[in-house]
Amino acid sequence: MKCLVLGGAGFLGSYLCKYLVDKGYNVILFDKNQPDYSSFNDMEDKIEVVINDFVECESFDELTKSVDVVFHLISTTVPRNSNQNMGFDIESNVLPTLKLLNNCKKNDVKKVIFFSSGGTIYGITNNIPISEVHSTDPICSYGIHKLTIEKYLQLYWYLYRLDFVIMRISNPYGGRQFLNASQGAVTTFLERALSNEPIHIWGDGNIIRDYIHVSDVARAASKLIDYKGKYKVFNIGNGEGHSLNQICAQIKTVLEREIKVNYEQAKKEDVPINVLDINRAISELDWKPRVSLQEGIRLLIEDWSELI
Secondary structure (H helix, E strand, C coil): CEEEEECCCCHHHHHHHHHHHHCCCEEEEEECCCCCHHHHCCCHHHEEEEECCCCCCCCCHHHHCCCCEEEECCCCCCCCCHHHCHHHHHHHHHHHHHHHHHHHHHCCCCEEEEEEECCCCCCCCCCCCECCCCCCCCCCHHHHHHHHHHHHHHHHHHHHCCCEEEEEECEEECHHHCCCCCCCHHHHHHHHHHCCCCEEEECCCCCEECEEEHHHHHHHHHHCCCCCCCCCEEEECCCCCEEHHHHHHHHHHHHCCCCCEEEECCCCCCCCECCECCHHHHHHHCCCCCCCHHHHHHHHHHHHHHHC
């Protein structure tokens, strides 16, 4: 079976590509950036690499002709900057995805697996943990473009029977995120602590998020390749909430020393609390997260020591 991973050179994508190859899948990596082959442990000869810009690509026709499953991980924005240019968010994410879906339909792709955002798509709520049937009211353009793509996937299923599954992922973290991370509290905080630099927190540090290690995300994604059940949407998270202050406390515990934290003005696009109900994924996919936050921080340090 051949899998196309859009965004395969990125943080989540590179880990997913390696995981799929380890499982015996044929993989096409699509990205505008050349992948860091050190991430693949001598697997570059097993991965077909296509360098192209998702936004500028005129057609995905040739790319999807021999593909069974498409993993769509690409996003050109992050929650923190997406409200600055909402038109760009639509032009660079939604419109290219429609072009992709048309080619998937034409070439009889068996399934599209979309990496959505469990952290932004639900918006502000007091119903914790949040299940997949909760209302979707994002408060940033990033969440809106993710939700829009979800709706188009549902439409293409209704009109053309193009199969799909949506992964609403919480807040992923892992070793390949650290050098140029524009988001991700766990990696950003730990990197600054290891560099003996102050950690910057917007607000009082009581914002609560659900953090999941990238290895658990990759395992969940691979489970969806052969999934034939009735559900089209899955929350993929750890199912537990941690505040930013608690992350700092965990880092202090692992490093066994004090760290410096600076508190700054809160951001309007920050949802106060977000913890996902992952019971559907546990029961339907025979999957559950394996890595706790403290273990994930230790793994992060180990991963970085290998890359530096």
